[in-house]
Amino acid sequence: MSEFTPVRQLEVWRTLGDGRQVAVGRLAQNRQGVFFQYDDAYCQAFHNLAPFQLAFDTRLQAAPRSPHRGLHGLFADSLPDGWGMMLMDRLFRQHGISPHDVTPMDRLAFVGEHGMGALRYSPASALGADGDTAPECSLRELGEQARRLFEGQTDTVLASLAQAGSSGGARPKVLVYLSPETPDRASTHPRTGLEPWLVKFTSGTLALGHEEGLCEAAYLTLAQRSGIETPSWKLITPPEGSPALGWLALRRFDCSASSSERGRYHMSSACALLDADFRLPSLDYEDLIKAGQVLCASPAVGRQLFRRALFNLFACNQDDHSKNWAFLLDDEGQWRPSPGYDLTFSPSPYGEHATAFKGYGKAPPLKAVQVLADQAGFARWREARETIEEVVTAISGWSSTARALGVSDGVRREIQQRLNATLEENRPLWRG
Numbered sequence: 001m002s003e004f005t006p007v008r009q010l011e012v013w014r015t016l017g018d019g020r021q022v023a024v025g026r027l028a029q030n031r032q033g034v035f036f037q038y039d040d041a042y043c044q045a046f047h048n049l050a051p052f053q054l055a056f057d058t059r060l061q062a063a064p065r066s067p068h069r070g071l072h073g074l075f076a077d078s079l080p081d082g083w084g085m086m087l088m089d090r091l092f093r094q095h096g097i098s099p100h101d102v103t104p105m106d107r108l109a110f111v112g113e114h115g116m117g118a119l120r121y122s123p124a125s126a127l128g129a130d131g132d133t134a135p136e137c138s139l140r141e142l143g144e145q146a147r148r149l150f151e152g153q154t155d156t157v158l159a160s161l162a163q164a165g166s167s168g169g170a171r172p173k174v175l176v177y178l179s180p181e182t183p184d185r186a187s188t189h190p191r192t193g194l195e196p197w198l199v200k201f202t203s204g205t206l207a208l209g210h211e212e213g214l215c216e217a218a219y220l221t222l223a224q225r226s227g228i229e230t231p232s233w234k235l236i237t238p239p240e241g242s243p244a245l246g247w248l249a250l251r252r253f254d255c256s257a258s259s260s261e262r263g264r265y266h267m268s269s270a271c272a273l274l275d276a277d278f279r280l281p282s283l284d285y286e287d288l289i290k291a292g293q294v295l296c297a298s299p300a301v302g303r304q305l306f307r308r309a310l311f312n313l314f315a316c317n318q319d320d321h322s323k324n325w326a327f328l329l330d331d332e333g334q335w336r337p338s339p340g341y342d343l344t345f346s347p348s349p350y351g352e353h354a355t356a357f358k359g360y361g362k363a364p365p366l367k368a369v370q371v372l373a374d375q376a377g378f379a380r381w382r383e384a385r386e387t388i389e390e391v392v393t394a395i396s397g398w399s400s401t402a403r404a405l406g407v408s409d410g411v412r413r414e415i416q417q418r419l420n421a422t423l424e425e426n427r428p429l430w431r432g
Contacts, residue, residue, distance in 0.1 A: 007105040008248060010240040011122045012036075012075070014049075015113075017331045019262040022046065024119070029105045034063040034070055047333035049119075049266055050074040051295065052273050064275065071104045073272030078115040079107050081323070082170035083150075087162040090155065093219075103191050114163055114175065114188065117254050118264035118329075127162075139176065139186040139199065140239040146172040146201045162208045163188045171212070172201040178249070184238055190262050196252040201234065202244045208345070213248035216344040218370055218402045219315060220280065225394035226311050227387075228304075229339045235405075245406065253339050256330065266329040266339060271322035285309045286354045288325060289375050295331050296335045302376035304386065308340055309372070310393050310429075312353065313364075315413075319346035321354035345415050365368060366428045388430040395419060 012024040022045070025038040042059050048056040053073055055061060061072070068076035080088065088110055089099040112124030137160045145161055150172045164174035177194035178354045179185040187194055202210040213235060232251035238244035256263030271274055272290055276283040285305070292301045312320045319342065326338040327420045348354070352361030358368035372383035396420055400410045 004101060005102070006103055006279040007109045007125075010108060012345070013120045013122060014042075014046075015118045015120065015254040015262065015264040017263040017265060021120075026051070027108070028103065029103065029122075032062070034072070034105065035060050035064070036063065036072055036075070037061070043401070046331075047329065048272065049329065053275060054350070060077050061152075065280075066072050067275060067277035068221065068272070069187070071108075073275055075108060075119070076104070076269070076270065077117065077269050077272040078111050080111075083172055084162075086151070088356075092194070094156070094401070095127060098281070104279075105223075116252075117267035118292070119266070120260065121234060136185060136187045136191075136372060137177065139174075139184050139236070142174055142176070142186065143201045143238060143244065144201070146174070146242075146243060147203050147242075150203045151205055160188055165343075172203065174199050174201075175252070180236045184332050189412055196255040197249045198204065198252055200208075200248045200250070204243060210243055210245045211248045211407055212344075213405055214405050214407045215402065215411065215415070217246070217403050218398065218407060219344045221401050221405075222315065222394050222397060223308075223311055223340055223343045225397065226307065226391045226393075230309055231341060250341070252345065254339075256294065267326050269323045270325040270327075270331070273327065274322065274324040278321040278354075279322075281352070281354055281356065281361065283322045283325075283354070284359065285372055286358050286375055288355065289372065292337060295335070297387060299377040301337060303378065303387070304337055306372060306376035306378075307353075307387050307391065308398075310369075311340075311343070311395070312355075313357065314388075314392055314395050314422060315343070315345065316418050317343055317346050318348040318351070318353045318362075325355075340347060345418070347418060369429050376420070385430060392423065392430050397422075430431060 007031055010027040012027060013021050015021050022042060023039045024042050026037055028035050037060050038058055040113045043056055043058065048054060049071065061176055063070055063072045090108060092099055093103055107120045107124040110127055111121060113120035142161055145158055164176050175198055176186040176188060177190055178197050179194055183236040202212045204210060206212050208215050213423055217233060217235055220233055223230050231253050236249050238247055252324050254265050254267045256265060270283060270288055271278045289302045289305045292305050324342045327335050329335050330336050355362035358371050360368055370381055373381060377386040399412055399416055
């Protein structure tokens with residue numbers, strides 16, 4: 001590509017649960033920044049996609065300079081993080097475009113209709129657009145190329161891999177449509193007979209190496225036993241000769257169960273809803289619980305979020321930042337918490353959670369958790385403690401669950417030791 005012209009305007013569309021697409025508004029960029037304007041017809045017929053941050057009318061609304069790199073949080077949610085951003089940058093370079101010249105608006109155009117959630121952006125970038133004419137691809141080829149890229153063994157990025165890498169997170173993964181009968185058959189675009197999945201690949205350079213997928217599968221099982229809703233999942237066998245042990249595939253919860261698999265739910269992270277920078281410890285469970293109750297107009301939501309917060313605490317999932325919490329909006333305007341995701345063993349270097357427990361990054365005192373329980377809507381502390389005991393009991397099944405899924409003895413013992421220490425450190429919460 002010899003010339004690169006930055007994007008100045010984008011039309012924003014929303015895909016509804018039945019697959020219909022409606023115009024949401026327009027994004028425009030000039031030297032002063034990025035601006036958004038809702039479409040009047042959308043305001044008359046639908047609901048605010050960012051109720052804490054955007055006025056629901058047709059006024060021109062400027063994006064804050066931070067924390068979303070000059071975008072409104074609503075749209076920044078459509079962009080990938082470390083892994084997807086790296087793929088995007090390398091593909092730009094392969095076409096003679098310096099990533100330094102690429103704006104967030106250009107990146108939205110690249111994402112087009114391939115992001116998580118219900119939003120799509122038009123006109124889509126020629127680099128990212130494929131439409132229904134895109135050929136199907138091999139999941140095994142995508143997985144092996146993703147591993148080689150992640151481990152620095154190649155610099156070449158397949159367009160299909162960059163296109164499928166529009167989800168968040170720093171680790172290699174793809175958004176693809178898979179055949180229930182033929183696991184290797186994949187497409188980056190919805191097709192009849194294919195189902196929407198997010199597939200997480202592994203690498204020997206990850207903290208848990210090629211056992212990352214197995215460990216997360218075990219954690220999803222423990223979360224389900226704790227009473228936490230999670231996505232449907234399955235483990236995919238990697239190709240013969242691959243060092244990978246199992247790729248974790250998660251059924252996408254932002255896609256509706258319509259027969260065409262083209263319906264979507266709008267999805268917004270706590271990062272976007274609250275302008276809480278996921279790169280910093282900017283969120284507290286007290287604020288998250290309050291926001292969830294207000295957004296979903298349901299006190300019961302607070303108890304769901306409390307249960308998940310305590311699971312993160314006792315399971316040592318300390319990567320619980322604002323992008324790892326999301327809410328879904330249906331066509332009738334009802335919000336609900338998304339199923340729990342990125343639930344896995346993830347200790348931080350300093351032993352602190354990204355989201356604080358009433359100001360405490362670790363080992364929150366009993367009084368702090370009692371305040372959270374009260375905010376969550378428990379009538380008595382005894383009820384909250386029963387919830388904690390259910391979580392602790394479920395997590396105690398780590399070793400047997402991990403063994404059944406093929407986690408090695410060494411990794412299983414390493415995690416068990418950390419879980420034991422965390423349990424002891426927080427004993428006052430479930431014995432108090």
